[in-house]
Amino acid sequence: MAQQDIIDSEDLPTNLTQNEHFQDVVARATERRGFLKKGLGLSAALFLAGPLAACGGSSGSDDSSAGGGDGGDGGGTPAEPLLGFKAIGISTADTITVPEGYSAVSFVPWGTPLMAGAPAWKGDGSEDAAAQALQVGENHDGIHYFAIDGKNGEGEDSTEGLLVMNHEYCTTVGGGTYQWLFGPNHSPEDWDLDKAHKSMNAHGVSVIHIKRSNGKWDIVQGSNYNRRITAQTEMELTGPAAGDVLVRTNADPTGRKVFGTINNCGNGWTPWGTYLTCEENFNNYFGTTHADGDQRDDAQKRYGLSATSTGYRWQEVVDRFDYVKEPNESNRFGWIVEIDPFTPNSIPKKRTALGRIKHENAAYNLTADKRIVVYSGDDQANDYIYKFVSEGKFVEGGDNSRLLDKGKLYVAKFNADKADDADFLGKGEWVLLDKDENATLRADARFPNQAAVLVYARLAGDAVGATKMDRPEWVSVHPSNGDVYVTLTNNSGRAESNAANPRNENIYGHIARWRETGGDAAAMTFEWDIFVLAGNPNVYGDDDARGRAGSDNITKDNTFNSPDGLGFDKAGRLWIQTDGQYSNAGDYEGQGNNQMLCADPVTKEIRRFLVGPKECEVTGLTFTPDSKTLFINIQHPGERGDSHWPNGSGMPRSATVIVTKDDGGVIGS
Ligand code: FEO
Ligand code: CA
Ligand code: CA
Numbered sequence: 001m002a003q004q005d006i007i008d009s010e011d012l013p014t015n016l017t018q019n020e021h022f023q024d025v026v027a028r029a030t031e032r033r034g035f036l037k038k039g040l041g042l043s044a045a046l047f048l049a050g051p052l053a054a055c056g057g058s059s060g061s062d063d064s065s066a067g068g069g070d071g072g073d074g075g076g077t078p079a080e081p082l083l084g085f086k087a088i089g090i091s092t093a094d095t096i097t098v099p100e101g102y103s104a105v106s107f108v109p110w111g112t113p114l115m116a117g118a119p120a121w122k123g124d125g126s127e128d129a130a131a132q133a134l135q136v137g138e139n140h141d142g143i144h145y146f147a148i149d150g151k152n153g154e155g156e157d158s159t160e161g162l163l164v165m166n167h168e169y170c171t172t173v174g175g176g177t178y179q180w181l182f183g184p185n186h187s188p189e190d191w192d193l194d195k196a197h198k199s200m201n202a203h204g205v206s207v208i209h210i211k212r213s214n215g216k217w218d219i220v221q222g223s224n225y226n227r228r229i230t231a232q233t234e235m236e237l238t239g240p241a242a243g244d245v246l247v248r249t250n251a252d253p254t255g256r257k258v259f260g261t262i263n264n265c266g267n268g269w270t271p272w273g274t275y276l277t278c279e280e281n282f283n284n285y286f287g288t289t290h291a292d293g294d295q296r297d298d299a300q301k302r303y304g305l306s307a308t309s310t311g312y313r314w315q316e317v318v319d320r321f322d323y324v325k326e327p328n329e330s331n332r333f334g335w336i337v338e339i340d341p342f343t344p345n346s347i348p349k350k351r352t353a354l355g356r357i358k359h360e361n362a363a364y365n366l367t368a369d370k371r372i373v374v375y376s377g378d379d380q381a382n383d384y385i386y387k388f389v390s391e392g393k394f395v396e397g398g399d400n401s402r403l404l405d406k407g408k409l410y411v412a413k414f415n416a417d418k419a420d421d422a423d424f425l426g427k428g429e430w431v432l433l434d435k436d437e438n439a440t441l442r443a444d445a446r447f448p449n450q451a452a453v454l455v456y457a458r459l460a461g462d463a464v465g466a467t468k469m470d471r472p473e474w475v476s477v478h479p480s481n482g483d484v485y486v487t488l489t490n491n492s493g494r495a496e497s498n499a500a501n502p503r504n505e506n507i508y509g510h511i512a513r514w515r516e517t518g519g520d521a522a523a524m525t526f527e528w529d530i531f532v533l534a535g536n537p538n539v540y541g542d543d544d545a546r547g548r549a550g551s552d553n554i555t556k557d558n559t560f561n562s563p564d565g566l567g568f569d570k571a572g573r574l575w576i577q578t579d580g581q582y583s584n585a586g587d588y589e590g591q592g593n594n595q596m597l598c599a600d601p602v603t604k605e606i607r608r609f610l611v612g613p614k615e616c617e618v619t620g621l622t623f624t625p626d627s628k629t630l631f632i633n634i635q636h637p638g639e640r641g642d643s644h645w646p647n648g649s650g651m652p653r654s655a656t657v658i659v660t661k662d663d664g665g666v667i668g669s
Contacts, residue, residue, distance in 0.1 A: 001169060001265070001281060001579070001617075001636075010281065010358070010471055011493065013381040014304045015462065082573055082600045084669040087557060087607035090592030092584055094643050096634070097611040101662050104610070106634075106646035107217060108163075108208060109655035110180075112136040114219065114226050123650050125183025129197035133228055137167025138181060138202040139654045140633035142267025142277065142361060143620035148209075150273050151342040152397055158624035160211040162225055162341045163631060164275045165620065165656065166264035167206065169284075170199050172311040173639045180651050184641075193317045200231035200314065203262050205277050207341045217629075217658055224344050231260035234347060237332060239405040241352035244451035247331050251320065258332045258350060266361025266474050266565070267620070268336070268374065272400040275339045277348075278359035280379060282333035287315045290324040297327075299446075299456055303358075304380070305330055331455050336362050336376065338404060351404040354388045355433070355457035363475040365482055367522035370394050372403050375484055377472025378458065381491045384466040385412040385475070386457070387430055389522055409433045409454065411466040414500035414512075414528050421515070424527035426499050428467075428514060433460045440464055470494060470501045470509065474566035476574070478601060482521060485513045485531060485574060485601075487563040500528060503547045507587055508534035508561045510551075511576070513601075532599070532606065534561055538590035548587075553604040559591050560608070565619040570627055573668045574599040576606070577632070579617035594618050596632065598668050609668070610659070613637045613645035613652075627666045630659040 001010070085099040096104040108114075111121030111132075118134030119127065127135065143165040147155025155161070170181045178186055181202055182195065209223035219226070235258045237247055248255035265280035287306035288295060294307035305323055315321040320329040334356040340346040354362075357378035365373045370393040377385050390407040394400055410430035417427040435441050435450040440463050447453045453460045470491035477484050488501065490509040497504050500512055511531040517523040535550020536559050542549045550559070562580025569575065576597045581588045596610040596618045612618045612634050620633040637643040638652030645652050661667060 001263075010380050011491075012304075013383075013493065014302050015380065015382040015458070015468060080669070082571065082602075082668075083598055083605060083607050085598075085607065085609065088609065088611065089557075090584070090590060090595070090608070091611040092592050092614070094614045094637075094645050096613065096657055098659060099609060102659060102667075103662055104657050104659045107631075107656040107658050108136050108206070108219065109646060109653035110136055110138045110140070110167075110202070111653065112219075114206060114208060115228060116222065121653075125181060125186065125651070127198070129194045129201050132198045133201040133230060135228075136206050136208070137204055137228070137230070138170050139168045139635045140656055141166040141168040141265050141619050141635055143622050143631055143633055143656065144267055144269045144275055145622045145624055145629075145631060146269070146273060146275070146341055147625050152273050153271065154273075154625070156625050158626040158628065159213075160220075161209075161624070163208045163210050163622075163656070164267075164339070164341050165206055165208070165633065166267055166277055167203055168265050168280070168635065169263055170202050170312065171636050171639050173636075179641070180638075180653075184651065191313060191316065196314050196317045197232070199312055200260065201228070202230075203260075203264070204228065204230040204233065205261065205264060205275070205339060207339075207344075212629075225341065227341075227344055229261065229339065229348060231262050233260055235259065235261065235337065236347050236349050237335075237352055238349045239352035239354075239454075241356075241451040241454045244449070244455070246451060246455045247328060249320065249326050249328050249332070251326075261337050261348065261350075262333055264337075265359070265379070268362030268364060270338070270364060270372070270400070270404075271366070271394060271396075272403075273340075273342060275341055276362040276374075277337045277339060278361050278376065279333050279335055279337065280358045280360060282330065282358070284310055285312050285314055285333075286310070286321055286323045286330045288322045288324040289316060290322070295324045299459060300330065302456075302458055302462075303330070303334065331356070334358065336374070336404075349404075352451070352454050353405055353407055353409065355386055355409045356455050357383070357386065357457050360472060361474045363477050363484070365477045365484075365521040366394055368518075368520045369522070371407070371522060372400075373521040374404070375475040375477070377469070377475055377486055378461075379471050379473055379489070381471050381493055382468035383458065383472065384461045385469060385472050385486060386410065386461075387412070409457065410524075411457075411461040411464060413465065414467040414469075414498075416499040419527040419529070421527050424515065424529040426528050428526045428528050430524050430526075431464045431466065433457065433464070438464065467498070467500060470506050473564045473579075476566045476568050479568050479570055479572055481515075482519050483513050483515050483601070485511055485566060485568075487511050487566045487576070489562045489564050489579065500530070502530070503533065505546070508536065508548065508550065509563050509580070510534060511563055511566070531601070531604065532563075534563060535559070536561070536587060536589070536591065539587055553599075553606055556590065558597060558606045558608050560595055560597060561588060561591055564617065565596075565621060567621045569623055569668065571666070571668075572601060574601050575609075575621050575668075577618040577621065579619060579635075582615060596621075614643040615639045615652075616643070616645070616654075623667065628660065628664060630667045632657050632659065
């Protein structure tokens, strides 16, 4: 979602609890090699005092700790460098820029006809709700390629698959004007039920059957797999909160049948071949037309529901989005939703066992005994990171359809006790959010049962003193050693730093990582580290008291702000996407348009790989199994009116971008 808008709701903390911040524990996490530039200031100095091995940006041999291999490059002979491409400079052009030897083409932009009977995109926003339901949605985000032979598991086909993607929201910068959905000349007075339904149909998920022939990817027209899931599609609430009084409404006294998924941000997938779509800023769709204004209860405030009006305006014409008329409807959003793309009529399942937060994405790992773990961040200033551990075990090729309905939910505490591993800074723990087993929750009247803990997971996190983070965005698990990385996009309002979030007024963001104890995703403890502090040497040189020059692995050549999308490829390259300030001025001078970079997790080197068009964010990434085709998404190009991407004229359109290497090689090699 747009970062540029200064009223981004994620920037405003709704967490007003007084959890322990890390200020007093930072000092204990000091004995660490230098990772900030010289001229250290306050919080920087706290990290530098230590006698531990120096390393920073170089690939010192002391960095090759257990499990640090790079996916197939193990062995005693020197492997090829992980990053094989020539880094590119910044760009402010209205185009996609990629390195020498690579090509990028746009694909399936908003409005592309997908379903039978869909009209061609008209280009003036005049399609009605019914037409939009048959076309690809707006503002592409999380994305995953399922090889066509991947039902029930990982497939291998790199020429035919199901491309599944999220459509997060409709561009509404500047007061909810829907400047593209209904065309640039849309008048706010012109609002009715069909317009609201069109907006709802531009949201959700697309399942797109694609095939490559003669080197070109195309939609398989007429395929039964092609599907649009929208804010009106029937879904089922499953797991411990399903049926609870908190999720029952006038229209659904069972508390199990929900219509729609909204603000589908990042994504995940499972080893049994299903897609996970994450409901993020669902709060922005709930307001009221009640004459007396703000009627929100404390939980609705903590989740950030709009007090009165909303930019999307659904509540004006659809009663369930008016929280006064239907107080529990918003409790039915904010979940991770599991979709089986290989079964076209399958009912998407909202998995309540994973908790209700503003889920950014969902990254899985398997425990040593094959239970599934799902990590997910809550993208709001000063909110938390969660992990779900299933009770049942994953059975390859078996029935895994209920695995996400039963298990335990934990929230992260990043403590400042010195890590035992020299490559890590501090220690951390997972705090169980269980009504019966956690004494704090047991004693709290706000949680009469486990359903309440899950529906109000944020409040449960507050109660147990979880660590306030700098807006957790995507989480990704290293393919061979299980280390978990998270983008902490920024937190310009932070006034009290802590060890894992060491900068006040963190305008550039950072990436943290942790390693579960014993390398087992089931562990209750972990050690954590900071992988990179983004910064801007163009403005702050290498000598800034607030750490704004960034960590050692930030240079004038790779500077960026607001890391957001994140994902590993099979070989262990870490791909970083930004949703940041694109002014290229002031604190952001020399950073250009939003971009995608690639990092070596061992050497910590970071190179810029791609730059997006004007006023966009770069988000979502997935590869074909052979790692030779990369799909990413460009969201909200021209959100302020200054882009004609990808068509070159007319309205800008969010779209997928297909990146290939001209020699047919592995992307990034
Ligand atoms: Fe949808 Fe936090 O990005
Ligand atoms: Ca994001
Ligand atoms: Ca973001």
